[in-house]
Amino acid sequence: MDADVIIIGAGIGGLATAALLANAGCSVIVVEKSKRIGGRAACFEKDGFVLDNGIHLSRFALKGKCAEVLREIGITPKFSKFKKILVFQNGKLFPFPKGPISYFRSPFISKNTKIQSLRYLFSVWFKKPSDYENKSVLEALSGYELEENFLDLTRIFLSSSIACPYIEKASIEEVRRFFLHGMKSPFFPVGYLKGGWKKALVLLQSKVLENGKILLGVKVKRLVIENETVKFVETTKGSFSAKCYVSSIPAQDLKSIIELNKLSPEIKNYSKIVEKSCGFSIYMGLSKKFLSLPSSVISKNTHSINGTMILSANPPSMGTIISTIEKRVAPKGKNLLVWFSFVPLEKINDKSFINNQINEVKLVIDNSLRLCFNNQKFNISEFCEWEKVIIHKMVDGAIPKVGQGIKERLDFKCNIKNLFFAGDTTRGDGWGGDIAFDSALKCSKLVKAMLRKGK
Numbered sequence: 484m485d486a487d488v489i490i491i492g493a494g495i496g497g498l499a500t501a502a503l504l505a506n507a508g509c510s511v512i513v514v515e516k517s518k519r520i521g522g523r524a525a526c527f528e529k530d531g532f533v534l535d536n537g538i539h540l541s542r543f544a545l546k547g548k549c550a551e552v553l554r555e556i557g558i559t560p561k562f563s564k565f566k567k568i569l570v571f572q573n574g575k576l577f578p579f580p581k582g583p584i585s586y587f588r589s590p591f592i593s594k595n596t597k598i599q600s601l602r603y604l605f606s607v608w609f610k611k612p613s614d615y616e617n618k619s620v621l622e623a624l625s626g627y628e629l630e631e632n633f634l635d636l637t638r639i640f641l642s643s644s645i646a647c648p649y650i651e652k653a654s655i656e657e658v659r660r661f662f663l664h665g666m667k668s669p670f671f672p673v674g675y676l677k678g679g680w681k682k683a684l685v686l687l688q689s690k691v692l693e694n695g696k697i698l699l700g701v702k703v704k705r706l707v708i709e710n711e712t713v714k715f716v717e718t719t720k721g722s723f724s725a726k727c728y729v730s731s732i733p734a735q736d737l738k739s740i741i742e743l744n745k746l747s748p749e750i751k752n753y754s755k756i757v758e759k760s761c762g763f764s765i766y767m768g769l770s771k772k773f774l775s776l777p778s779s780v781i782s783k784n785t786h787s788i789n790g791t792m793i794l795s796a797n798p799p800s801m802g803t804i805i806s807t808i809e810k811r812v813a814p815k816g817k818n819l820l821v822w823f824s825f826v827p828l829e830k831i832n833d834k835s836f837i838n839n840q841i842n843e844v845k846l847v848i849d850n851s852l853r854l855c856f857n858n859q860k861f862n863i864s865e866f867c868e869w870e871k872v873i874i875h876k877m878v879d880g881a882i883p884k885v886g887q888g889i890k891e892r893l894d895f896k897c898n899i900k901n902l903f904f905a906g907d908t909t910r911g912d913g914w915g916g917d918i919a920f921d922s923a924l925k926c927s928k929l930v931k932a933m934l935r936k937g938k
């Protein structure tokens with residue numbers, strides 16, 4: 484045996500599972516096909532700037548799943564908070580309603596819609612879960628007269644909470660679960676890890692290295708299975724064996740390492756149909772003179788860009804000058820702008836659609852920042868030293884649509900006795916990266932129990 488556990492994939496799910504197991508005294512080998520750790524949450528360096536994939540935020544900060552994993556391995560995490568969250572709509576900026584009081588005061592939505600949405604909330608209160616469980620947000624809202632602004636606000640809420648801007652797809656049950664989680668952390672709904680996202684990866688990596696190794700640039704070609712048990716893994720650098728195996732690659736990729744017929748029909752079917760989300764990120768390295776521009780000080784009608792997140796519905800995007808939240812992501816005096824936008828799955832290979840959407844997002848950037856700078860003639864390109872666009876063919880492995888909620892995702896164990904699953908297409912709790920972190924907590928417990936049994 485080369486180790487107690489072999490983990491396939493060094494994304495959040497794999498690294499966190501390996502770190503938790505190493506922390507519990509199990510020897511681990513992580514096999515990662517790419518040359519860097521992090522998977523979809525990897526970080527890149529450019530001219531002294533540290534770029535995340537999009538804007539990598541932690542839902543519920545200290546009460547969230549990333550914090551739970553870090554605490555479990557003995558680290559006390561700290562998060563930075565956004566000072567303001569604004570909505571850019573029809574050429575104006577509005578504060579994003581933080582709760583019921585600011586919602587009912589918001590000038591963004593008409594009085595009639597506020598009454599309608601209150602009626603809706605009351606009606607939900609008296610419903611049984613079976614009345615709404617299998618409905619999309621749009622289906623759940625049918626029968627109410629709701630204006631376009633309300634629907635746009637709902638789209639914005641959905642993309643920034645459960646990471647699905649499509650009201651015709653997003654599951655109302657997932658929204659209900661988000662509200663329940665949100666009640667545990669109402670004043671700090673989202674945070675950015677102090678030290679940057681890179682820090683989480685480095686902390687997990689160093690914990691793994693205390694009791695194991697990470698093989699980078701090594702691809703798992705096949706899991707060799709006999710009598711419903713994994714015997715060894717064949718990789719591009721030879722074969723390795725262990726008592727247990729964890730696959731932490733997205734369910735859609737399982738076919739590249741396992742003969743699907745060896746898995747149960749449910750897993751086989753899920754891996755074929757699970758729907759991911761897609762998008763792109765725009766990064767701009769901003770020159771020193773950018774934040775010397777006067778902003779909110781000029782008039783009380785303007786908004787400071789410092790520590791501010793801007794959200795839009797058309798196109799679905801969110802952006803910030805992330806270096807005003809965490810200084811360490813940009814060289815001294817400079818600033819880093821990041822804007823992320825969702826793209827429908829069926830359009831992710833359509834170059835002209837994507838180019839159009841990139842131009843629309845750039846207009847949102849220019850126009851919303853202009854409002855932050857008191858409408859003065861403003862053009863972001865004057866401050867931009869470099870620009871980079873990354874297309875993400877997979878953002879979240881399982882979009883939280885009807886039929887892809889927590890109960891319908893991949894279980895952590897399966898019909899193969901010593902094979903377990905982690906990552907964001909499993910039944911981990913939360914959305915996006917939280918699922919991967921939570922899957923690590925749950926999967927590592929099952930693996931530990933199996934190793935104890937075998938002793």
Ligand SMILES: Cc1cc2nc3c(=O)[nH]c(=O)nc-3n(C[C@H](O)[C@H](O)[C@H](O)COP(=O)(O)OP(=O)(O)OC[C@H]3O[C@@H](n4cnc5c(N)ncnc54)[C@H](O)[C@@H]3O)c2cc1C
Pocket residue numbers: 491492493494495496497514515516517520521522523524536537538539540541542701702703704731732733736739740762764823875877878879880905906907908914915916917919
């Ligand atoms: C632009 C963007 C923005 C995001 N923003 C947020 C956010 O703000 N908050 C949030 O919570 N989540 C966010 N997410 C989602 C989050 O990044 C993912 O949910 C999470 O990283 C998934 O981790 P994972 O370990 O499940 O999978 P992955 O990151 O996909 O890891 C799987 C790993 O397995 C490796 N692998 C695959 N096949 C093999 C093989 N055969 N052999 C060896 N290795 C293999 C891959 O190279 C990869 O490194 C974002 C994602 C993107 C792309």
